[in-house]
Amino acid sequence: MIIITQPHATEAQIERIVARVREFGLDVQISRGASRVIICVIGSAELAKEKPLAAMPGVEAVIPVLKPYKLAAYEFRGGASSIPIGNVKVGRTEHVALISGPCSVESQEQILSIAQTVKKAGATILRGGAFKPRTSPYSFQGLGEDGLRFLAHAREETGMPVITEIMDPRDLPTIEKYADCLQIGARNMQNFSLLKEVGRSRLPVLLKRGFSATLNDLIMSAEYILKEGNMNVLLCERGIRTFENAARYTLDLNAVPILKSRTHLPVVVDPTHGIGLREFVPQMALAAVAAGADALMIEVHDTPEIAKSDGEQALTPDIFEELIPRLRAVAQAVGRSL
Amino acid sequence: MIIITQPHATEAQIERIVARVREFGLDVQISRGASRVIICVIGSAELAKEKPLAAMPGVEAVIPVLKPYKLAAYEFRGGASSIPIGNVKVGRTEHVALISGPCSVESQEQILSIAQTVKKAGATILRGGAFKPRTSPYSFQGLGEDGLRFLAHAREETGMPVITEIMDPRDLPTIEKYADCLQIGARNMQNFSLLKEVGRSRLPVLLKRGFSATLNDLIMSAEYILKEGNMNVLLCERGIRTFENAARYTLDLNAVPILKSRTHLPVVVDPTHGIGLREFVPQMALAAVAAGADALMIEVHDTPEIAKSDGEQALTPDIFEELIPRLRAVAQAVGRSL
């Protein structure tokens, strides 16, 4: 930690700051410049103690030197994680995994039919929402446990592991009966009660980036889950909110190499939400693989115009099928397979 | 609802769109321009049905004409709401309410001492967090039920109603035993399970705007609570995320008159989080009152440099006291009192 004093900080103020740091059992080294004093704090500065120092008279800025996360840091494992979702492994040294399915589970027939379609095209993991976070309380809220049952049925028929969203900590026992991977949606990325709860689950967790969360915020939310003992977390970039209104969100592919340099966790990209316009999803999926994504999550619906949610961005089966060989070619071009 | 077709939409596509709209029991009126056809949908278009139409071949855009919210709309009540928090009423025709207290409840002595200080200065509602949403799992997470007890004790001693944050739907029964008003924090603004739960509470709810939520998102989240039967919701602007890094957030005071024109709900402003730098909180508090805020929420701590959270932005008691008469003068200047 580095403390920079204000230009006119008094000696008495500087002494009190140094004394406070020493109370924490830390040592300091002081550099005096022309107008400011720089106090370098030596020792394993506990993170929670940074803030009160910023509030002391005479302090201009407190700059953390250490990263605020530990378990999620690349250095913690000294290598990339490989995380099992059912029988599929997701990680940096693995095939680029293809997670696909509809936004919402709408019926037993619908989810089974789409599952068979996407499996045939090349997907290896099935997604589908039974509990749906919707901006409007008047929108379709999902089929609940029935939806989970239909998902499990599709898994039995196709052999694909299933991933589904959890919105309420009280639903965990129910969802654990049916799913192979839990999804935390963007709107719940900082629902810390939920993060702690899934941190105690035996299932892996796909954690979507909040649409105004910094990459460090995302990693800190993963840290909540890891700290509870669940080391199987996947990070998912799905578009952020910016001033640009040509698309619903701005897919932030900068996130892919940056997250991979900071953490050992697999990085998933969701181009469907990231651009939100069906005709452009394929290009963004290709770009995501080129940027180094460890998995893609793509929504597919066989009749988007009657989908109960997100119909305007789901790929139709024919577009999806046509996309797969191109994804494979790009994966190979960057030394991966899919 | 208005449907605009693509420039090269075929007659068959247009016919299918019109047929789909008529299936919903709605009527249409068609305007043909040089390159596009505009389909005006007549009747009480259900909101959930907009999206599938956008996914139909030949559709360029679907533009909703009606607002997506009902119960929160200004027109619904035909006037502004006045919402009771304990013995204090908050609303547009009332005194500008002053909600104050520390970020976190830290001990029985601390909360009581600060409560007495802010009451003496002019605050009428006490705030304090017992369950704290923190970006880092290693930061102080709040005292839990002990914190609630200390809050209730401070209420008994000072007569001020108390407001405290709820993060987990399972905590509602506990919090209801102690608090006069529930707070939903910015990070949980779209935690829909939590919104539904507090919608069934007898307590009023102060709903903070997510830091990348549009004003319509905020109103839709209020609508979740209202729809469950709890009509006592207050909206709180507390700063949004932008590219500007001079302050932690950008306080969006545009929100105040816009929210007041769209809804009947009281609008609260939190200048403390909105600028996040102690020395500038007073100016933003004054600006909030001038913009028309119905209540202010200001953090005060008697020893910010040892606060367990947000010490760098809490006002000290002397700054707070000095601010009150200036707030009163601005309130009077805009035809209110405080």
Place this chain on the structure above:
Amino acid sequence: MIIITQPHATEAQIERIVARVREFGLDVQISRGASRVIICVIGSAELAKEKPLAAMPGVEAVIPVLKPYKLAAYEFRGGASSIPIGNVKVGRTEHVALISGPCSVESQEQILSIAQTVKKAGATILRGGAFKPRTSPYSFQGLGEDGLRFLAHAREETGMPVITEIMDPRDLPTIEKYADCLQIGARNMQNFSLLKEVGRSRLPVLLKRGFSATLNDLIMSAEYILKEGNMNVLLCERGIRTFENAARYTLDLNAVPILKSRTHLPVVVDPTHGIGLREFVPQMALAAVAAGADALMIEVHDTPEIAKSDGEQALTPDIFEELIPRLRAVAQAVGRSL
């Protein structure tokens, strides 16, 4: 300047970094933490040399300690500037100045009529655009020198000094013949050729913040003008681009106290562009004064529905007149006059 090394920086890398710093004639003090080395650079580090250090192997971050601006810094003058625009002074110890007029000069009659109206209501400086920066090349581009002549005529009739926008460095001699203050629009805030040119003018310059410029960017653009010898610069907040789409821009009133703490320059607020919706301009004007603005810039048009630009945000004369006494009351409430 503080240099933080990467966790695995070698001794050889650290030595090369230190050697480079010493080549600049600067001294260093080194603090060794558990995983990183912190190199505090002592001496008047030249700003332009920061970047190459960041590119050296082994460097994780270079953190400037000194502010990047000099002439604009509050400390440079040790007090606030008072800047004359014709016979009106604008600054922190002065009346809050009221700059008003139409977006564009449309005819001699129009600008004179509006000038008389706003003067009668209480404005002291007249604004009006003769060269208009428009997003579309098909929109009205301004009357050019004719517009300047009409402005000068309105000044003669009313005695109000006039402020008008300059877009092209080649127009300076012409504009100097007619205007009392130059305006640099948001889109030209980093048009450095133009900044240098107006830096050599005898006229004061009102510099509008680019709609995605940080406050430091804005101050650095002022520094360009100051460095050429023109010390009469006013900074103007006029709304930034954010994800929020309820208004055209987000008025960032945080900018007011922050700019006033960093610089000695007067801070002007333009609530008209800052919210862009006529019915809400008054509330934002009141908020700007409460936040500490040294001047307001408000568009007024007597027949907005035929205005050649920005008709939807200009106040009508009656709304403007009704606003003035409320602005005066708020100004008094915060210890100013208007």
Place this chain on the structure above:
Amino acid sequence: MIIITQPHATEAQIERIVARVREFGLDVQISRGASRVIICVIGSAELAKEKPLAAMPGVEAVIPVLKPYKLAAYEFRGGASSIPIGNVKVGRTEHVALISGPCSVESQEQILSIAQTVKKAGATILRGGAFKPRTSPYSFQGLGEDGLRFLAHAREETGMPVITEIMDPRDLPTIEKYADCLQIGARNMQNFSLLKEVGRSRLPVLLKRGFSATLNDLIMSAEYILKEGNMNVLLCERGIRTFENAARYTLDLNAVPILKSRTHLPVVVDPTHGIGLREFVPQMALAAVAAGADALMIEVHDTPEIAKSDGEQALTPDIFEELIPRLRAVAQAVGRSL
């Protein structure tokens, strides 16, 4: 154009709106819903006339149906443009062009040496700045005409056409003597005087997106150039400003397919500025090609740690060389060559 009235618009107001539209020589068709009236305007509505209608009493919203640009629209040419930069063609049906070189021209030797290096690796167009837009007036401002001479010399030696930035309309004759393509930087994207000036040049123009410009803003700025008669414009995505601070900008690859669907102009991506961190530039370059970029612009410097600008983001020659075959593989995977 569609005009939506306010819920309580009077018949008199509606009649005045309709009368105004008819004054413009346009026809209307009126749809009456439960609470609002929708007025569809038929005919080639001139864009400049939209705004005054929004200011009329009783109008809630005016929604343009036609795109605001004409010459830049894909439909205008009915196919993609191929634009010559010296002997290299850039466009959708061409090789993906590789534009490379240092940020600034620093000396005759430096630019020649880098030009030879990047040419050998596979670049076909040389970039280098002689006039530099710098946030700080104290930073290196470029070598001016000397820099242009060094660029021209490097062209003679290597045969590569050169592209360089223009910041001031008065510099056009000088730059035209030496350059093959003009660059308009992000900060000047809405410097309309400069746009008009280069619109009269015989040289092609690479127009960089302002870092808070919407895609439509970018296209409208291209329209300024096209309208003056210069049809050779290339659009360049180079990162936008968002709340994320992990990188200097957020590269918006959504822009690539969206711009290609809206315009016939080639789309260039600058991954160097788009992520701003050397170690991650290669991944973003690969992603840009996968997303469909028609050209890449990548900064290379042989000794970044002494570069006079942007040293921390320039690739070293060895990283650049190693990247090329991977770029070629991705280009092939998406049906292009490089």
